[in-house]
Amino acid sequence: MTGQSYLAWAKDPEIRKRGGSGGFVTAALIAGIKEGIIDEVLLVRRIDQFESVPYLTHDPEEVKSASSPQLAAPLNLSSYIPRGVKVAVTTKPCDARAIIERAKRGRFELEDVYMVGLNCGGTMPPVSTVASVRDIFGVDPDTVTGIEIERGELIFKRDRGEDLTISIDEAEKKGYGRRESCKYCNTNIPEMADLACGNWGVPSDQRATFVEILSAKGEELFEAAKKTSMIEFEDATQKELEKRLKIDRRMRELANRRWDEVAGVLDEMDRLAYYINEFSRCIHCESCKIVCPVCVCEADAKCLDMGQGNNHYRISLYNMIRLFHLMDSCIGCGQCEDVCPVDIPLTMIHQRFERRMEEMIGYRPGFDLQKPPLQKPEEGVK
Amino acid sequence: MSWQPKILAFCCNWCSYAGADLAGVERRQMPPTVRIIRVMCSGTVDPAWVLEAFLEGVDGVLITGCHPGECHYLNANYHTARRYRLLEAFVKEFGLEPARLRLEWIAATEGVKFAEVVRDMTDKIRALGPSPLRPEEGVR
Amino acid sequence: MEFIPSICPGCCINCGLYIVRDEDGGIRIDYRKSSSVNEGKLCRFGVELGDLYSQEHLKATVNGKEVDFNTAKKEALKRLKKTDPRSTGFLAMGNSTNEEIRAFKKLAGELGIRNIDCGLSKQILNVPEAARNYLTAGVPLREIEQAEKILLISFNPENYPLIIRRLLRAERNGAELLKVGSGEPYVGRGAIIVSELAPTSDPASIRQIIEEADDTATILFMKPYANLNGAIRLGFYGFDLIEAIRSDEIKSLFLLDPPPGYEDIFHDLELLVVQSDHESEVTEMADITLPSPRFFERRGTVVNVEGDVLPVGGDSGAGVEIPSKIIFP
Ligand SMILES: Cc1cc2nc3c(=O)[nH]c(=O)nc-3n(C[C@H](O)[C@H](O)[C@H](O)COP(=O)(O)OP(=O)(O)OC[C@H]3O[C@@H](n4cnc5c(N)ncnc54)[C@H](O)[C@@H]3O)c2cc1C
Ligand code: SF4
Ligand code: SF4
Ligand code: SF4
Numbered sequence: 049m050t051g052q053s054y055l056a057w058a059k060d061p062e063i064r065k066r067g068g069s070g071g072f073v074t075a076a077l078i079a080g081i082k083e084g085i086i087d088e089v090l091l092v093r094r095i096d097q098f099e100s101v102p103y104l105t106h107d108p109e110e111v112k113s114a115s116s117p118q119l120a121a122p123l124n125l126s127s128y129i130p131r132g133v134k135v136a137v138t139t140k141p142c143d144a145r146a147i148i149e150r151a152k153r154g155r156f157e158l159e160d161v162y163m164v165g166l167n168c169g170g171t172m173p174p175v176s177t178v179a180s181v182r183d184i185f186g187v188d189p190d191t192v193t194g195i196e197i198e199r200g201e202l203i204f205k206r207d208r209g210e211d212l213t214i215s216i217d218e219a220e221k222k223g224y225g226r227r228e229s230c231k232y233c234n235t236n237i238p239e240m241a242d243l244a245c246g247n248w249g250v251p252s253d254q255r256a257t258f259v260e261i262l263s264a265k266g267e268e269l270f271e272a273a274k275k276t277s278m279i280e281f282e283d284a285t286q287k288e289l290e291k292r293l294k295i296d297r298r299m300r301e302l303a304n305r306r307w308d309e310v311a312g313v314l315d316e317m318d319r320l321a322y323y324i325n326e327f328s329r330c331i332h333c334e335s336c337k338i339v340c341p342v343c344v345c346e347a348d349a350k351c352l353d354m355g356q357g358n359n360h361y362r363i364s365l366y367n368m369i370r371l372f373h374l375m376d377s378c379i380g381c382g383q384c385e386d387v388c389p390v391d392i393p394l395t396m397i398h399q400r401f402e403r404r405m406e407e408m409i410g411y412r413p414g415f416d417l418q419k420p421p422l423q424k425p426e427e428g429v430k
Numbered sequence: 431m432s433w434q435p436k437i438l439a440f441c442c443n444w445c446s447y448a449g450a451d452l453a454g455v456e457r458r459q460m461p462p463t464v465r466i467i468r469v470m471c472s473g474t475v476d477p478a479w480v481l482e483a484f485l486e487g488v489d490g491v492l493i494t495g496c497h498p499g500e501c502h503y504l505n506a507n508y509h510t511a512r513r514y515r516l517l518e519a520f521v522k523e524f525g526l527e528p529a530r531l532r533l534e535w536i537a538a539t540e541g542v543k544f545a546e547v548v549r550d551m552t553d554k555i556r557a558l559g560p561s562p563l564r565p566e567e568g569v570r
Numbered sequence: 571m572e573f574i575p576s577i578c579p580g581c582c583i584n585c586g587l588y589i590v591r592d593e594d595g596g597i598r599i600d601y602r603k604s605s606s607v608n609e610g611k612l613c614r615f616g617v618e619l620g621d622l623y624s625q626e627h628l629k630a631t632v633n634g635k636e637v638d639f640n641t642a643k644k645e646a647l648k649r650l651k652k653t654d655p656r657s658t659g660f661l662a663m664g665n666s667t668n669e670e671i672r673a674f675k676k677l678a679g680e681l682g683i684r685n686i687d688c689g690l691s692k693q694i695l696n697v698p699e700a701a702r703n704y705l706t707a708g709v710p711l712r713e714i715e716q717a718e719k720i721l722l723i724s725f726n727p728e729n730y731p732l733i734i735r736r737l738l739r740a741e742r743n744g745a746e747l748l749k750v751g752s753g754e755p756y757v758g759r760g761a762i763i764v765s766e767l768a769p770t771s772d773p774a775s776i777r778q779i780i781e782e783a784d785d786t787a788t789i790l791f792m793k794p795y796a797n798l799n800g801a802i803r804l805g806f807y808g809f810d811l812i813e814a815i816r817s818d819e820i821k822s823l824f825l826l827d828p829p830p831g832y833e834d835i836f837h838d839l840e841l842l843v844v845q846s847d848h849e850s851e852v853t854e855m856a857d858i859t860l861p862s863p864r865f866f867e868r869r870g871t872v873v874n875v876e877g878d879v880l881p882v883g884g885d886s887g888a889g890v891e892i893p894s895k896i897i898f899p
Contacts, residue, residue: 099604101573101588122603128571174604179712320525320562329738331731333614339601354478360565361485368481372520387601389611391735404523405516422516425508 072257145414146341165238167246170230229382242266249292446494452541473506664798665827667870708877
């Protein structure tokens with residue numbers, strides 16, 4: 049039932065063992081294919097521990113081989129969703145929010161997309177993560193077989209040799225760890241998805257996935273997993289429910305504190321000078337536009353069209369239009385900042401504008417199918 | 431007087447453009463700071479034009495439209511109001527002085543009001559000085 | 571949707587990226603954040619690489635007529651054998667893999683042709699042989715970030731945008747960053763010196779940079795094409811072909827993977843054989859054209875800015891299947 053939470057795990061011991069928590073996600077995806085609910089699954093497949101790519105498949109074996117969370121995979125799956133097929137997607141909150149914004153803008157029907165949500169405490173940039181193994185532990189990164197974050201500890205698993213452990217705080221003080229945009233992202237449970245799966249709330253001696261059912265589509269997948277006997281489960285207890293929400297609250301507090309640290313400095317600053325200076329480095333590679341999951345304009349985009357060749361401006365019209373257009377739709381996914389070749393802190397900047405809009409209008413992009421504020425008329429004008 | 435602000439005004443064909451015209455016909459006292467672009471409705475003013483105007487070096491942008499409920503196209507000025515609200519927030523976050531951007535509802539008969547708004551906006555911008563977004567090589 | 575790990579052939583940095591093949595056969599790029607030189611970031615050239623790879627593929631032709639590959643190959647061999655080796659040249663400006671350049675060099679040797687050039691012979695020959703390793707010494711880009719002093723000698727970072735962020739981080743870490751024009755004095759002790767080695771570079775100033783640097787300095791010469799490092803290390807130089815073509819000293823030329831920008835010099839050749847992966851102004855002038863696989867399809871390696879030997883089809887094992895056809899085994 050929608051709103052219900054369970055501890056669930058895959059019956060297949062191999063899926064349960066390989067899964068990030070209890071293998072429920074993998075089991076439910078396979079059940080969805082077998083029951084004909086979905087045609088395709090879009091997930092993340094590892095090339096190695098530090099490199100993963102989006103992967104579209106309808107083969108249960110492929111789904112099985114892709115289980116386990118990829119922490120060093122800061123990608124957004126929403127841009128790879130095929131049109132016109134029923135597809136299940138494993139979604140971190142930023143994937144799910146992007147999917148909703150893309151659906152609003154007609155890229156696909158939300159009805160066709162099953163969002164199997166994953167709680168997310170953050171992803172890590174692959175290159176600095178590789179470097180951290182070498183720099184912090186003096187160990188060859190090739191020996192690492194898995195990366196986990198558990199109870200504030202960053203753990204590099206190894207087949208031969210001991211696991212390498214450092215607290216996330218300490219790693220981040222040294223300049224490693226999660227992406228900056230993840231540190232201040234304050235949406236950790238994908239409440240806008242169809243299911244929310246994670247390990248928060250699961251007792252430490254139990255191998256299970258905490259599953260919250262968030263919609264009829266989520267229920268459909270859960271029922272399929274039950275019907276095909278792919279999973280076993282029990283109701284989440286009150287204590288487990290509370291523990292999960294407590295951790296979520298704590299994570300959000302930390303994120304907001306981080307936001308105040310990195311973005312608060314701009315409050316008192318000459319922001320105009322700051323923005324002009326940061327964007328003066330822009331080489332107009334257009335990557336930030338290409339990767340932005342909530343921007344669906346193609347080659348005829350206004351930022352590209354109007355933004356060409358006005359190089360006497362203090363800041364390019366391309367950048368200005370993007371700043372304005374994303375004000376009601378930036379979900380803070382970090383993709384733009386990841387790819388900016390001149391290291392402009394784009395996500396922080398877009399989020400400054402977006403969060404101002406949020407405060408003013410009370411609208412948050414990526415949570416529901418409401419029209420974006422810029423497309424709506426003002427109510428009660430005097 | 432040395433420096434004069436340059437204000438770009440987008441005026442709706444059905445109301446404030448006529449209002450501005452009236453201000454002229456009635457020879458209302460008005461500083462020569464405003465350049466008017468006639469639009470068919472304030473709702474057609476793309477915020478990107480406002481941004482472009484600032485980048486081109488104008489010192490202020492004025493958008494004028496019909497009073498709420500009197501839009502020639504039913505409710506397009508409610509869209510204007512929404513976009514303006516976001517533009518206002520944008521300008522604040524961007525660090526540009528809020529007085530450089532203004533929205534006013536001005537009917538065809540309100541020549542006096544048009545002249546007043548321009549005078550007031552000119553005074554405020556004159557106090558602020560030239561726009562910090564003005565290109566180094568000046569305004570074309 | 572197939573993700574092929576690959577590298578950008580746009581300059582010596584060799585940024586990592588994915589080539590993505592869609593179901594409908596379309597080719598585009600995606601960002602490969604695990605690539606250490608660029609951490610997924612690309613300049614505009616890399617961003618637009620999909621367009622380059624979607625260009626019309628070159629066909630095998632003889633005198634403008636389409637023929638099968640073997641006919642073109644045989645004809646090329648036949649005509650090259652007929653030329654006077656002294657007025658024949660082999661030019662490969664670094665847009666090819668190490669393996670291709672090696673095969674190309676070998677063929678030149680077998681035909682008795684000694685006029686080989688990667689476009690940089692003039693500059694390289696002006697540097698004493700013992701010091702030529704400085705020309706291709708790689709520098710890990712992270713070291714730039716940690717440098718105490720960086721000298722940019724006749725170097726415009728805008729031509730290599732992916733260097734800009736490293737310089738910026740270096741400055742943030744407290745590095746002293748100096749721009750030096752050619753001929754201006756500087757103190758290079760302990761510095762990382764960044765300059766450019768391109769066909770248009772002044773040979774005297776390249777030599778001067780190397781001579782004046784003591785062993786406390788590190789020198790990085792940025793290069794405008796994908797694998798000039800490889801070409802130099804493989805010894806693919808010896809004769810200033812570009813000048814010799816201009817002065818009509820060279821009458822026949824075998825051109826491997828030409829970059830754009832040199833079209834005007836090839837007009838008056840008696841024989842022009844071009845191997846390339848796409849149609850261009852130069853292939854249109856050619857007497858014989860030999861198609862090669864597109865860059866990302868080639869099985870081979872390049873030497874990147876950090877001095878690493880990288881597979882063109884990515885370094886991750888997820889593979890490129892189409893075998894590269896090295897023209898003459
Ligand atoms: C980056 C990341 C951070 C996480 N942080 C937390 C956390 O702080 N708290 C918490 O309770 N849970 C977190 N999770 C979720 C948790 O680790 C498990 O993924 C979840 O409980 C499901 O477990 P499972 O065994 O049922 O899934 P599995 O059977 O292991 O299936 C997981 C599926 O997710 C896909 N996947 C892997 N990596 C990604 C990715 N980066 N983006 C999108 N899809 C991916 C895989 O392809 C696989 O299909 C995180 C997951 C990820 C990917
Ligand atoms: S602007 Fe950047 S952070 Fe915001 S949604 Fe787009 S890519 Fe994500
Ligand atoms: S990614 Fe960075 S450099 Fe490229 S267009 Fe965007 S802001 Fe400019
Ligand atoms: S910097 Fe060089 S290698 Fe990197 S994307 Fe640009 S041209 Fe390609």
